[in-house]
Amino acid sequence: MIQGDYEEIADMLRSHGLQVTSQRILIYDYLVHTNKHPSAQQVFEDVFESLPGISKATVYNTLETLSTHGLIQKINPQSGVTRYDGNTSVHSHLICTECHRIIDYFDDALFSMQVPETLWTGFEIKRTCVIFYGVCEECRNKMEDRGDKKGAKATRQVMPLKRNQRKVDAWLTMKVKE
Numbered sequence: 001m002i003q004g005d006y007e008e009i010a011d012m013l014r015s016h017g018l019q020v021t022s023q024r025i026l027i028y029d030y031l032v033h034t035n036k037h038p039s040a041q042q043v044f045e046d047v048f049e050s051l052p053g054i055s056k057a058t059v060y061n062t063l064e065t066l067s068t069h070g071l072i073q074k075i076n077p078q079s080g081v082t083r084y085d086g087n088t089s090v091h092s093h094l095i096c097t098e099c100h101r102i103i104d105y106f107d108d109a110l111f112s113m114q115v116p117e118t119l120w121t122g123f124e125i126k127r128t129c130v131i132f133y134g135v136c137e138e139c140r141n142k143m144e145d146r147g148d149k150k151g152a153k154a155t156r157q158v159m160p161l162k163r164n165q166r167k168v169d170a171w172l173t174m175k176v177k178e
């Protein structure tokens with residue numbers, strides 16, 4: 001890592017009234033250079049080498065401070081632990097319910113949605129987050145290889161619908177003939 005980047009991060013921390021510490025610089029730098037949306041535990045494991053002796057509590061506190069100041073964003077999945085994202089630009093996330101991988105998804109249209117006026121009641125929107133839950137390609141392939149019920153179900157679901165469609169078509173044809 002070049003010194004220039006650290007200087008920029010130090011300036012940014014100062015502009016938020018935060019004390020410049022090596023922990024804050026390195027954890028922030030790590031988060032803006034990864035797209036794996038790590039948990040606090042993952043951050044701890046990944047920064048341990050560059051910050052020997054750092055405690056889990058320090059990692060948690062640093063993440064908390066950085067997110068309070070809007071320098072990183074928190075992602076709270078429906079199930080599982082909080083994850084952290086060094087990319088604070090407006091984007092949404094695809095979360096795999098099998099391997100818990102989080103994939104960035106950029107589409108401004110998702111954030112231009114207008115809340116109906118009837119729902120306004122003076123509520124001011126500060127931040128919008130869009131999360132899609134599903135199964136990633138890698139997990140779907142693994143499921144298919146295993147003949148997993150969940151994976152197989154996805155392909156089977158189409159069948160009864162098609163059959164019903166045919167029944168309705170047949171019934172319609174009869175009706176027309178009558």
Ligand SMILES: [Zn+2]
Nearest residue numbers: 096099136139
């Ligand atoms: Zn997955």
Ligand SMILES: [Zn+2]
Nearest residue numbers: 085087093104
């Ligand atoms: Zn992200």
